[in-house]
Amino acid sequence: MRTVRQLLEAKSPEVIAIRPEAPVIDAIRLMAERQVGALLVMDGPALAGILSERDYARKIVLQGRSSKDTPVRDIMTLTVVTVAPGDSIDRCMQLVTDRRIRHLPVLDDGAVVGVLSIGDLVKAVIELQRQDIDQLQRYIAG
Template identity: 55%
Template structure:
């Protein structure tokens, strides 16, 4: 399936291009507030220009709520996933889906030449596949009906 062989660079071009992040010293509350405001499920944790971790809603649920901690008094660095697995814009959609499935991740940071250039979620990848399949169907229907240009 061609849509699975598309690279992540193409997927990122369809996204807004904005990357929201938090610092390791930010409170978990601030991180969750930003996730809610931007409607994302995870944020890269940046120390200056360096990706040092990722914090997700799952981290919050499992490491703050279930442990009875305070989100306003807990720093992101205390619950983030350090040294996250990253991908490059050259990775394919299929490769990323495999990584996410095997590692049970929902988000992957995208690094190009040592710099964070985006984040992809499993939702981004599923939407990409669906959109590409719909385009293929439209092209095939046009071809079959003789309306292909």
């Protein structure tokens, strides 16, 4: 079974993040520019939270708040579900399914080393299934 470490090796090592005191409008612009659905909220090197499009829709749009005047810290999700480099893809899929989340920050000894999206996980599962199918077809044909 593939691990988080193996998935991260195939991705860009860049972690897209924003400061807790930044205005929400800056976070939304950054998400749009980078074509991502969530940003890590970093207080220096420490993970302070995560901000997703869902947070924005529920805590800014629906509550009639101002994106310019509201800091990220006021709407970010504080309880962040994380994984470690040695975790399996199966464990990650279970977490995103059970918790109904789309992004998993990866921590190694407390330091952020990457982020996996549900898209990364689905792609990995499909690749593993394709390999299994190929092996079975070779077995049957051989």
